[in-house]
Amino acid sequence: MEISLGELVGRLGGELVGDPAVSIKQIATLDKAGEGDLAFLANPRYRAALESSQASAFILSPKAAGLTDRPRILAADPYLYFARAAQWFNPPKRPAIGIHPSAVVASPLPASVSVGPNAVIGENCDIGENCVIGPGCLIGDGVQIGADSWLHAGVKIYAACVIGARAIVHSGAVIGSDGFGFARDGDKHWVKIPQIGRVVIGDDVEIGANTTIDRGALDDTLIGNGVKLDNLIQIAHNVQVGDDTIMAGHSGIAGSSHVGRRVMVGGQAGIAGHLVVGDDIVVSAGTIVTKSLDKPGVYTAMLPQMPHADWVRNFAHLRRLDAMADRLRELEKKLADKKEKS
Template sequence: MELSLDELVGRLGGELVGDPAVRIRQIASIEAAAEGELAFLSNPKLGAALATSRASAFILTPKAAGLTDRPRILTADPYLYFARAAQLFNPPKRPVAGLQAGAVVASELHPSVCVGANAVIGQDCRIGENCVIGAGCVIGDGVVIGADSLLHAGVKIYDGCVIGARAILHSGAVIGADGLGFARDAERRWVKIPQIGRVLVGDDVEIGANTTIDRGALDDTVIGNGVKLDNLIHVAHNCQVGDDTIMAAMAGLAGSTKVGKRVMVGGKAGFSGHLEVADDIVVSAATNVTKSIDKAGVYTSLVPIQTHADWVRNFSHLRRLDAMAERVRELEKKLAELEKKS
């Protein structure tokens, strides 16, 4: 696709400054952009990069409009505008509808559905119009997938799970595997508890590669509308994730954790089980959340990086922290007694 700046602004909005006839064929970074490409700048402090960039036009804030005399589109949020322009210039590829070689399908499908090579679809499934089921996917019995959803190669969805419309599931995602449900008998052996709940995934959800969402033990595991999960995330049984929450790679939710709406979770953050996290909370990367959070804000528990020698020295103090606290309490008590006598 190639558009003039005038055509682009006509589709996406913004204020155009400069030649409206300039042709754009792709989005690129400021550093790597070439002629015919559009770059964006969110931080005016990095404006010096505009002078050396080869981009034909830029996406800038109104305050940064004077940093270049080349064509520019002015908008309050250049990064958001860039995202929408990137979608426009890079529409998803859609394979031809129908069954490819080796596909095994035991459910009736709409003619618009594409099923990739060696994919398997079980009985009593309802697959919406225009869905793409990638090569090697395995869809269990009774699964529901909403219209216009895309499953990349190798996705596994267990029996009875529900995926909403316009979902994107990346390779290796596993939806509906058993959660860690076991009871211990008198001989300290583990007795499996059948996991009879489902996974319910809302509309417009994206689930990253090798991310796993366990089915509920009794009730369902629920992923709300608009949720974005990065690669290598684990959501345990009976968790609930609110609408428009986003989680970065390697984050993990232990069983029965409830995360609110519009929550932002950094990479490798971990949540203990049976917690409740309110709406509009930000959890920093590598943070361990061990208790419920009921107030919006930014929460962090990681230790800043330091040299090994400093870490050893500081940790040695930390090991004596309880004893030091007891000594402080004793000193405070003696001080209070001295103040009474005086």
């Protein structure tokens, strides 16, 4: 693809400073950009990279407009503008429309759908227009998938689950497997609780590779509109995740917890079961949430990196904190008694 700066601004907005006829072929970083590339500067600390960059044009904030005299697009959020421009320059390459001869399809499909080799689609499914079902996908009976959704190779969706429009589900994701529900009998054996709920996923959701979302025990597991889930995430049964929440890799939510809208969860963070995490909360990487959170803000519960010897010494002190607290209270009481007597 090759377009002019004028065409780009005409489509995406922003203020153009410089020649609108400058031709752009691709998006690139400041360091790697060459002739025909468009680069962006989101942080003034990288000004030196801007000065040495060989890009044909830049995306800058209005405050940074004077950092170069070369063609530039001024946008309030250069990183967001870059993301939208990158989408335009790099549309996904869709496979050919139609059903591969090796696929097994038991439901009627729109003519615009693509079904890859060895995919299986069960009975009574409702697959929307322009969907892509990649190679080796398994779609259970009664599944609903909204228009323009894309399931990459090897996605598994269990029976009766619902996925909204424009979803992107990456390879190896499993949607609707049984939640981890067991009761213990008198002999301490585990008795399985049937998981009869569904997973219901909203529109514009992206689910990373090998992420798993369990179906509800009785009620549904709910994922809101615009949610973005990284790779290797676990969402347990009966969880509710609000609109536009984003979670980084290796994070997880235990059963029956409710996570609000626009929440950000860092990598390897965990939310314990039966909790409520309110809107606009940030959970830092590696943090374990054990109590409900209702006030917007950033929550962190992790240890900073330190030399091993320091870690051992510090945690040796932690083990004695209770005894030290008792001794401190005794000393405070003695001091108080001494003051009274004097």
